[in-house]
Amino acid sequence: PEPRPGDVAPGFVRRADAKAGVFVQLTRGVVGRVLKKDLSDGYVADVVAEFFPGRLVAPVVLSHVDAKSRVDLSLRPSAIANEAKPKVPVSAGSVVAGTVTRVETYGVFVKLDDAPRGFESGLAHISELADDTFVEDVAARFAKGDRVKALVLKIDDPPPDAKSSNKRISLGLKPSYVADHVSDDEDDDDDEVDARVDAMLAKDDDDDDDDEPGDEEEDVAGDEADEEEDDDVDDNDVDDEEELGPVAKLQWEEEEDEEEEAPAVVEPKRAPALDEDEVAAREAELAAGSAPRSSDDFERLLVGEPDSGALWSGYVKLKIAETDVIAARRIAERALRTINYRRESEKFRVWIVLIELELDYGTASSVTECVDRACAAYDPEKVFVKVASLYEQRGKHERADETYRSAERRCKLKLDTWILHCRQRLTAADPEGARRVFDRAIQAGYDRVAMTSRFAVAELELGDKERGRTIFDKLLADFPKRLDVWQLYIAKSVKAGDVDFARAVYDRLAKAPLAPKQMHLALRNFVEFEQTHGDPGSVATVRKLAKDYVAAKLGERQEDHV
Numbered sequence: 001p002e003p004r005p006g007d008v009a010p011g012f013v014r015r016a017d018a019k020a021g022v023f024v025q026l027t028r029g030v031v032g033r034v035l036k037k038d039l040s041d042g043y044v045a046d047v048v049a050e051f052f053p054g055r056l057v058a059p060v061v062l063s064h065v066d067a068k069s070r071v072d073l074s075l076r077p078s079a080i081a082n083e084a085k086p087k088v089p090v091s092a093g094s095v096v097a098g099t100v101t102r103v104e105t106y107g108v109f110v111k112l113d114d115a116p117r118g119f120e121s122g123l124a125h126i127s128e129l130a131d132d133t134f135v136e137d138v139a140a141r142f143a144k145g146d147r148v149k150a151l152v153l154k155i156d157d158p159p160p161d162a163k164s165s166n167k168r169i170s171l172g173l174k175p176s177y178v179a180d181h182v183s184d185d186e187d188d189d190d191d192e193v194d195a196r197v198d199a200m201l202a203k204d205d206d207d208d209d210d211d212e213p214g215d216e217e218e219d220v221a222g223d224e225a226d227e228e229e230d231d232d233v234d235d236n237d238v239d240d241e242e243e244l245g246p247v248a249k250l251q252w253e254e255e256e257d258e259e260e261e262a263p264a265v266v267e268p269k270r271a272p273a274l275d276e277d278e279v280a281a282r283e284a285e286l287a288a289g290s291a292p293r294s295s296d297d298f299e300r301l302l303v304g305e306p307d308s309g310a311l312w313s314g315y316v317k318l319k320i321a322e323t324d325v326i327a328a329r330r331i332a333e334r335a336l337r338t339i340n341y342r343r344e345s346e347k348f349r350v351w352i353v354l355i356e357l358e359l360d361y362g363t364a365s366s367v368t369e370c371v372d373r374a375c376a377a378y379d380p381e382k383v384f385v386k387v388a389s390l391y392e393q394r395g396k397h398e399r400a401d402e403t404y405r406s407a408e409r410r411c412k413l414k415l416d417t418w419i420l421h422c423r424q425r426l427t428a429a430d431p432e433g434a435r436r437v438f439d440r441a442i443q444a445g446y447d448r449v450a451m452t453s454r455f456a457v458a459e460l461e462l463g464d465k466e467r468g469r470t471i472f473d474k475l476l477a478d479f480p481k482r483l484d485v486w487q488l489y490i491a492k493s494v495k496a497g498d499v500d501f502a503r504a505v506y507d508r509l510a511k512a513p514l515a516p517k518q519m520h521l522a523l524r525n526f527v528e529f530e531q532t533h534g535d536p537g538s539v540a541t542v543r544k545l546a547k548d549y550v551a552a553k554l555g556e557r558q559e560d561h562v
Contacts, residue, residue, distance in 0.1 A: 003061045005117055010058045016051040030069050034059055038074040090119040092154050095178050097445045100146040108142050110171055122169030131174045145409030147444030151177035307339050309349030316353045325361045348378055352386055381411040397428035415446055419454050426462040453485050457492050483518045499533045510545055
């Protein structure tokens with residue numbers, strides 16, 4: 001049968017060309033072509049050697065067979081996996097999620113997630129980007145790789161002379177278009193509310209801690225980050241025959257006119273040699289659990305624990321302390337080759353130490369190269385977050401901001417990473433920058449309640465307290481039945497020592513339109529709050545408030561029965 005778009009059709013490589021791509025024989029009369037940009041999700045250095053004649057491949061079909069029995073194919077794993085996903089219908093009035101692929105002066109092109117063939121991308125005109133103001137500089141608000149949520153305004157057929165058969169989809173990126181597409185759980189059980197509050201408090205407390213790499217033994221295979229696409233999506237006006245240029249590396253340092261200065265070479269400090277008796281005594285100390293203090297100590301311990309990231313990291317730091325930077329790099333590279341590939345968390349320890357070494361003793365290009373290698377070998381999001389943290393520790397807040405922006409373009413970030421970026425901008429005394437990060441997170445489709453509540457906490461702790469309270473008040477005005485948000489607001493006020501303000505929030509909570517179960521939980525917590533921070537009189541007042549609520553509810557039930 002003739003291959004159709006979306007089919008995964010096995011075939012044999014007939015010919016490969018470094019510029020034209022790879023030609024695949026699918027059936028006796030049908031030959032498909034894979035453009036160079038569609039050969040892999042990464043970069044293929046040697047196309048001819050990789051795709052030799054006769055190699056069996058299984059590409060996904062991208063187009064219908066034309067009059068000359070030719071068809072377009074893709075060997076990207078992401079494209080093949082995407083065909084297996086269920087498609088999300090795209091129609092006027094629906095809200096869709098997607099990724100910004102191109103930014104122009106007149107608007108933004110967006111690739112839609114899991115869209116049917118022909119509905120893959122759309123254009124948000126500049127007049128549909130903001131609610132209250134005209135966006136003069138589109139590039140200042142959107143960047144390639146940004147995740148967004150959009151409203152489909154209309155769908156038009158392509159003109160008869162168009163090269164592409166894709167639909168012309170008009171999108172709206174105004175926040176008001178997608179503001180109503182959030183869930184408001186009105187009837188959560190008590191246990192669910194408590195669990196959600198505990199989770200939000202725990203997540204927020206984690207934001208204050210800078211975890212050392214390797215503290216958690218986790219299986220990172222189930223937490224893969226989306227890889228960045230190295231090519232532009234067909235935005236209805238891009239010729240498929242156009243070849244992509246080399247992928248530009250991330251810019252981690254500002255460009256300078258003058259050449260980088262090579263780091264000064266410092267004569268390393270050598271540890272004094274030990275005689276045989278001292279060696280024997282030192283081996284006994286190490287066997288008893290003594291910490292290693294020399295290169296020989298580390299070498300002995302690594303014989304028994306070659307996969308220990310902590311030992312390798314300590315060895316590198318020892319060489320740095322001895323001002324032998326060249327040896328430190330060599331040991332780090334040796335560690336990355338030695339540690340078993342399954343022990344990713346142990347390797348991550350070494351990557352972080354190597355990046356720290358380049359930050360302190362290397363050049364801009366060596367830092368960029370090291371970070372790129374770490375991202376290729378490990379979860380890019382975790383690498384970027386750690387690098388941003390290292391920049392913060394060194395007081396380089398703008399570098400930290402650039403690192404988070406790079407992560408936005410290359411990964412689909414978790415909510416925690418967006419919050420870390422917001423907190424970083426607040427720490428750098430840039431509340432407007434934090435607000436822009438928050439807006440991008442909401443535009444990317446993250447849960448409005450969760451993102452807004454945690455951003456409000458960040459404002460309370462690191463920014464302006466009144467601004468944080470205003471954010472909480474607006475959120476609760478829109479979602480008055482979210483008991484978890486009420487309790488988070490109160491808990492953070494108590495933590496800041498604002499007991500009277502927390503009591504005032506409890507008074508407002510007692511009048512909120514909660515379900516009976518939720519109100520029971522809220523009043524019970526109010527009593528416990530007064531027992532801890534109040535006096536017998538205030539406790540009695542809250543108990544009376546609870547009794548009046550119960551009596552009012554009983555009266556309502558009796559009226560309903562009548």
